[in-house]
Amino acid sequence: MDRRVFVENPFRPGAGHTPPYFGGRKDELERFQRLMRQDYATENILVTGLRGFGKTVLLSQLRTVARENGWLWSGNDLSESASLSEERLAIRILADLASALPAQAVTESSVNLLPNEEGDSEDLGTAIFDELRGIYERTPGLTIDRLRAAFMKAISLVKRSKMSGIVLAYDEAQCLFDHADRDEFPMSTLVELVSSLQKQDSVVPVVLVLCGLPQVFDALTATRTYTERMFNVMRLNRLNRDDTLAALAHPLVKLHPPLYPSKDLVLKAAELTGGYPYLIQFFGRELVEQLLQNGGVMSSEQFPSPSVIERLDAGLFSARWNRTTDKQRDLLQIAARGSNHWGEDFSAAELSELSNGEFSSAQANQYLVALCEKGIIYRTRHGRYAFTVPMSESMIINRMSKTDEVAESWETAPKDLAAATAPPVDESVHVEVAPKKRGWFGF
Ligand SMILES: Nc1ncnc2c1ncn2[C@@H]1O[C@H](COP(=O)(O)OP(=O)(O)OP(=O)(O)O)[C@@H](O)[C@H]1O
Numbered sequence: 227m228d229r230r231v232f233v234e235n236p237f238r239p240g241a242g243h244t245p246p247y248f249g250g251r252k253d254e255l256e257r258f259q260r261l262m263r264q265d266y267a268t269e270n271i272l273v274t275g276l277r278g279f280g281k282t283v284l285l286s287q288l289r290t291v292a293r294e295n296g297w298l299w300s301g302n303d304l305s306e307s308a309s310l311s312e313e314r315l316a317i318r319i320l321a322d323l324a325s326a327l328p329a330q331a332v333t334e335s336s337v338n339l340l341p342n343e344e345g346d347s348e349d350l351g352t353a354i355f356d357e358l359r360g361i362y363e364r365t366p367g368l369t370i371d372r373l374r375a376a377f378m379k380a381i382s383l384v385k386r387s388k389m390s391g392i393v394l395a396y397d398e399a400q401c402l403f404d405h406a407d408r409d410e411f412p413m414s415t416l417v418e419l420v421s422s423l424q425k426q427d428s429v430v431p432v433v434l435v436l437c438g439l440p441q442v443f444d445a446l447t448a449t450r451t452y453t454e455r456m457f458n459v460m461r462l463n464r465l466n467r468d469d470t471l472a473a474l475a476h477p478l479v480k481l482h483p484p485l486y487p488s489k490d491l492v493l494k495a496a497e498l499t500g501g502y503p504y505l506i507q508f509f510g511r512e513l514v515e516q517l518l519q520n521g522g523v524m525s526s527e528q529f530p531s532p533s534v535i536e537r538l539d540a541g542l543f544s545a546r547w548n549r550t551t552d553k554q555r556d557l558l559q560i561a562a563r564g565s566n567h568w569g570e571d572f573s574a575a576e577l578s579e580l581s582n583g584e585f586s587s588a589q590a591n592q593y594l595v596a597l598c599e600k601g602i603i604y605r606t607r608h609g610r611y612a613f614t615v616p617m618s619e620s621m622i623i624n625r626m627s628k629t630d631e632v633a634e635s636w637e638t639a640p641k642d643l644a645a646a647t648a649p650p651v652d653e654s655v656h657v658e659v660a661p662k663k664r665g666w667f668g669f
Pocket residue numbers: 238239240241242243244245246247248249250251275276277278279280281282283284439473503504505506507
């Protein structure tokens with residue numbers, strides 16, 4: 227009987243998917259909790275981390291903390307189009323505020339509802355947006371002055387509804403930066419808005435939370451203001467071993483019976499993830515699938531199945547890889563083979579040396595800059611780079627060795643046709659009966 231019918235796989239690899247158990251990040255949550263308990267605001271939060279490190283998921287945890295403490299949470303994903311100009315960003319902020327403001331805050335306000343308005347929350351949202359936008363349009367001055375005037379109206383509504391403050395939260399903030407060439411400064415506008423509200427001690431506190439890839443920090447330092455000092459930076463790292471084990475083991479406990487993963491098996495899965503949040507979900511899901519196929523038990527040697535790295539590659543890496551040129555792939559291979567540790571960074575000069583003359587330092591540097599733009603690697607500090615996607619090293623080596631195997635097969639002398647068409651002898655059939663162990667649930 228197929229046991230999969232009865233078990234829903236709880237692990238959720240994928241962008242922004244809430245994990246079945248949220249591991250670690252206690253310091254970050256505590257820091258934010260403290261901020262939300264204050265009735266003034268002088269600091270803001272910047273959450274950065276590589277792809278799949280759990281920024282979006284942490285942001286939704288922060289939202290829960292904010293709401294529990296009575297704050298209004300207003301925000302969205304920043305798209306490139308919303309970040310193109312100061313005007314577009316201003317409209318985005320006002321629209322987000324209008325939809326976040328609770329019906330209570332709006333009905334008790336002086337917002338002019340349209341005649342015959344039924345007063346349901348969608349119409350209230352539209353009415354408040356029209357009101358805020360009206361103020362924005364009518365106020366003289368620069369975008370920042372007009373935005374501040376409209377924002378003050380939102381602040382008065384929040385005050386009236388007795389909420390604690392406003393959190394302006396934006397994910398994918400790497401889309402936001404100043405365009406000095408076009409005289410458009412959307413990042414500076416956002417930061418100046420919050421900074422001026424915090425300086426003038428507005429009637430309710432306002433906190434800005436930005437979340438994105440590590441380059442957000444560069445965009446902030448490039449603004450016209452003294453921005454870095456305004457932010458409490460949460461640099462998301464991998465989870466430690468205990469938190470990783472907890473994130474794997476807790477959801478597995480709930481699947482007992484019919485699944486009985488051994489302690490060794492869970493430890494092996496944790497080892498494979500290296501504490502990288504996306505991989506916790508990925509290998510967790512693979513583990514459950516393979517256990518189901520094996521009738522609920524499996525030895526640690528059987529995990530993971532050989533096709534796992536290919537599925538990982540397809541889900542995480544292939545889109546980026548497909549945008550690289552042959553020469554860039556050669557350089558990536560050198561970087562992948564040259565690193566001793568997962569996630570180690572490298573420089574153009576080091577790769578040039580490892581390439582035995584194939585790349586000069588200047589050429590390697592040029593390719594590294596191009597690879598950065600394609601999102602395969604990122605700059606860790608001046609002149610040094612690392613892979614954006616964890617386990618890139620194994621995926622690159624795997625891909626390149628397959629390409630080499632195909633090339634070699636064409637270079638060797640052809641076999642005779644009879645041998646080539648003979649049915650293959652299956653020497654791999656080897657059934658291992660896993661001992662029926664009790665599950666390991668040490669958490
Ligand atoms: N603390 C955690 N414990 C367990 N799983 C987590 C944790 N944080 C994130 N994950 C899982 O990792 C995956 C990636 O999370 P998320 O989408 O939040 O990453 P991200 O940093 O926002 O990625 P991106 O840069 O692509 O937006 C999801 O499947 C999520 O469930």
